Every structure is written in C-alpha cells, then in structure tokens.
Amino acid sequence: MHYIQPRPSSIVAALYTARDLGVDVAILHGPSGCSFKHARLLEEDGLRVVTTSLSDNEFIFGGQPILEDLLRYAEETFTPYRMAVIGTCVSMIIGEDMQAAIDASGISTPTIPMDIHAGFSENIDGVIAALEPAARAGWISEEELARQQVLLAGANQVEKLRGAASKRYIEPERGDLKHIAATDLLSLARSGKKGMAVMNAKKETAYMFIDALLALHEVAPDADITYLVNLDDRGLPKVRADAERILTEAKERGLPITILGSLDEYGIIGDAIGEAICARNPDYLLIVGVPHAVESRYTEGVEVFSITNGPRQVAPLRELGHQHVMVEIDLHPKTLGVRSIVESEFGAVLRSL
Structure with a gap:
C-alpha cells in the first residue's frame, strides 16, 4: 500500500x-x-x-x-x-x-x-x-533471531489488518473523554458484573499501560475482575529486564496477575488473548496497549474499553466495535528511561473518582 x-x-x-x-x-x-x-x-x-x-x-x-x-x-x-x-x-x-x-x-x-x-x-x-x-x-542466538523474525511479521500483519497501517490515510483522533469512560468502567466494576482487564503492551510502553489495571484494582478491589498481562520472561536483554521490573512492582502493589505472552509478543498473542476472553466470558473488558491484536470475533457481546497511545488507532478500534476508545498522548516519551511504573492519565482519572 x-x-x-x-x-x-x-x-x-x-x-x-x-x-x-x-x-x-x-x-x-x-x-x-x-x-x-x-x-x-x-x-x-x-x-x-x-x-x-x-x-x-x-x-x-x-x-x-x-x-x-x-x-x-x-x-x-x-x-x-x-x-x-x-x-x-x-x-x-x-x-x-x-x-x-x-x-x-x-x-x-x-x-x-x-x-x-x-x-x-x-x-x-x-x-x-x-x-x-x-x-x-x-x-x-540464531534461535532468538528466528523468533524475532516471526514476532516482527506477526506485529506487521496486525498493523496492516486492524491497525494504523490498514489504510492509506487515517485521521488522527484523541478518543473519548477519559472521565466519562472511567465513570462507566467503575460503575460496571462496582455493579457485580464479571470483568476482565488485559495488558498487551509493546516493550517499555508497559510501564504506563499497566497503570490502568493497577488503578482499576485500587478503586474496585473487590470487583469480579480477572487481570491478564504480557510480562513473561522472554526477549532481548532490555525487554526482559523491563518485564521483570514491572511484574515485581505490580505484584508488590497487590495486582492479581495471570501472565500470557511477553512484551515483544504483542503482535502474535491476539488469538491466545481472545481464547482467554472467551473462556472468561466477561460482561466488560478493559484492554490496553495493542488492543487491535485481538480480533473482533473474540469481543462480540462484550462492552470494550480500549486504551492506545496512537491517535491514528482510534478509528480502527471503533471499527472493531470497541465502545470506549481512549488515547494516552505522549505515552512513549514518558516511558523512556524509566525503571518503575508511571501513572497514566486514565489511571489518574480512575483514582480521582
């Protein structure tokens, strides 16, 4: 194209x-x-x-x-x-x-x-x-090189099918107002309905994306929510070190975590996440990082709150049927050089409620 x-x-x-x-x-x-x-x-x-x-x-x-x-x-x-x-x-x-x-x-x-x-x-x-x-x-190793080539091809395919590379031109948008989406999410969490929160983040962006999950757990600690994150110990040296730091801090802060995939596998674990969603069968879903890795067939009938850091990803996510789409502007610059979790705008809004 x-x-x-x-x-x-x-x-x-x-x-x-x-x-x-x-x-x-x-x-x-x-x-x-x-x-x-x-x-x-x-x-x-x-x-x-x-x-x-x-x-x-x-x-x-x-x-x-x-x-x-x-x-x-x-x-x-x-x-x-x-x-x-x-x-x-x-x-x-x-x-x-x-x-x-x-x-x-x-x-x-x-x-x-x-x-x-x-x-x-x-x-x-x-x-x-x-x-x-x-x-x-x-x-x-040659094995890691081969693994990375598979990951890159998978991530590229996701972008072409459902991401910012799916069209010649996509109008950049800022997404929904965070306080309105946060209010709706908190209402669902406190209603007793079954929820699921997923982080499928790319490398160091996880330092901020995981904060949305932490904030949700802090404001609704007794809610029926399953938390899934891609923080497995695989990848290049810095990627593995980042995953270890984030996982350690998230656990110390009380987040009940199930791990699926690593920080460099965001482009190929969409089906595995989708299967986990189907097994859980939630009423509502929060998915942050690279939400478009998950095909729409896995989220039919679910109220979806998604958070991206790409203004050109808003329209494709709406086309996937996500009812609430938010953008964390300047997320990437804010996660360079950090060694601990960074508060997100959405997390801060959730906590303010």
Missing part, C-alpha cells in the same frame, strides 16, 4: 533495537539532523547517540575517515560495553562500507554495523538490519 500518512522510520527502529541489545553507544553515520528527535529521546533511556555529521564534502568524497575517527573517540571517551554503527540514507547512497571502517579503526569494543536507510516501507526492516549482525556477532 502507498501510504500518504507518516510511517515509522526503519533507521529509528534500528536505534531502538540497538538499545534493546545492550548497546551503549550508537553512531549514526549520516547528517547531524538524521533521526534527531528519537536520538535525543533514546539518550534518556541510556543509549548514547552520536553522529558523524556528514555534510556536502562527505557526500562526494565519502565519510569513512570520519567514521573511523569517531569510533576511536567513542571508545576512548565513553568506554562502552557494545557499540553499533547505524546507516542512514546518505551512507547508503554513497555506498559506505561500515564494517570496513570498524575493522580499520582499530577499536577493541564489540561493534556491529547496521546497514539500513529510511527508504523501506516497513520499519521492521530496521529491526532485522540490527538483529542479523547481532546474531552473527553472537550477541543473540
């Missing part, structure tokens, strides 16, 4: 994957402004991002000497555990051999090249460009 709305960048996807792999320093081999916003945000999450700042001269004569010099500088200055050199449109167009620059630099820090640019229609190409050299370097 030829999209006319902005889509995620494969370069940015490679940056995030480098972070998940335990990379300390990522070198963007391109102009200083390339992926600036996300590079700045990722520095809040412990990934130091530097750039070769290629300009007109390097566009013509090449930037390998600059890259070699920056590799040596980064090793000496930051003493990193791992480094990654991430390509850009410029490095691709001028044909830079980033592995040759790594070899010629003389550094001893384990470093891999991620040959990627922004000319891909799917951002998962950036993830694969990061994972394949990581597997060759022994940072992850």
